[in-house]
Amino acid sequence: MKRVIRLTEQDLAKVLSDVLNMAGIFGKNKEKEKTSDIGVSDEKIPNRTTSDDEFYKKVLKCLGAKPTKGNMSFMYAWRQSEGGKATFNPFNTTKNIPGATIYNSHKVKNYQSMEDGVRATCETIKLGYYSDILNGLKNDVGLYELSRMEGLKKWGTGQLLAKVADGYLAGATPKPGPIDTQIA
Secondary structure, three states: OOOOOOOOHHHHHHHHHHHHHHHOOOOOOOOOOOEOOOOOEHHHOOOOOOOOHHHHHHHHHHHOOOOOHHHHHHHHHHHHHHOOOOEOOOOOOOOOOOOOEEOOOOOOEEOOOHHHHHHHHHHHHOOHHHHHHHHHHHOOOOHHHHOOOOHHHHHOOOHHHHHHHHHHHOOOOOOOOOOEOOOO
């Protein structure tokens, strides 16, 4: 008779981390590597740049965060999770900016320029609902921690971002769709 053991995602991650630590895969360069409490490292994420890096870097700068591998990977995973096509609005914000138009029934906005989209995204993340995301980016806590922030539930992305991030952390190449600019 087979015995089935069920583990939560966090328990499984802890077991994997312990095994990897015992094998010496993690721990040799802890000062250099950004790792979470369970040993998940941003170093496994394939290096990637996108045509939209300027947008993400401007958002991070506005938030007082650096464009580290973990922060940029979070931006890619968030964009990939959102998947919307609103103009200059990769994270589907609903922030009203002069000149913005409504994109969908959730009142996600289309913005007229990259600057408007960056401003709207930055102002939205700075709202109190998302202080954990803001602080996580400022403190460069890494993709694993960022992808599990409570504020993502309020945003509406929820656990989908964690699933995309887990793929990146396992070595999958980030594949965020391009930001729609309505420029042919």
